[in-house]
Amino acid sequence: MKPCPFIAVEGAIGAGKTTLATMLSDRFDIPLLKEIVEENPFLDKFYQNIEEWSFQLEMFFLCNRYKQLEDTGLQYVSRHQPVISDYHIYKNLIFAQRTLKGVKLDKYRQIYHLLTEDLPKPNIVIYIRASLETLQKRIEMRGRDFETAIDPAYLQQLIEDYETAFAELAEREPETTIITVNGDEMDFVEHPEHFEHIVRQVKELL
Known part of the structure; x- marks a missing residue:
């Protein structure tokens, strides 16, 4: 039996993950799983002092995403029902490996894999x-106050981390199909034809 679609939309901070995931959810009429971001009580402190608050921030995200995906497995995947999310759990390692060091990173990796x-x-x-x-x-357009403090150097490093991580993901999970969207050239919000191009790519896999 062909596995039921479980679609994830990913990219660095500000790439438009939630927007695209929502648009695809509406188009294909399938449930949307949205990650918790602004509800994280450590975000403001993290962007002001990354080293001090990174472990608390990453653990909050990990535990919440774990619960969401556990519920998703019971509600949709095990029942062969399609679902779309605006994140892949693998992103937790992308961020943690950038913000955590030494013993804290080792502990985090152990908990993540478990x-x-x-x-x-x-x-x-x-x-x-x-x-x-x-x-x-x-x-800047979405205007989240806590994101105004993001260091451009951190954001640039995150872009590079994502490139590395997705190359690794393709090797680790060869059964996963990865569709790459050029966010510099394609504006799926302002240009309907750009969104339709993505829709056609997804339809071919469905």
């Missing part, structure tokens, strides 16, 4: 690749 080893994994991932300039414009 929690995620039996979670449902997306079989289709849409990766929005975008430059620093594009991300900064989109971050």
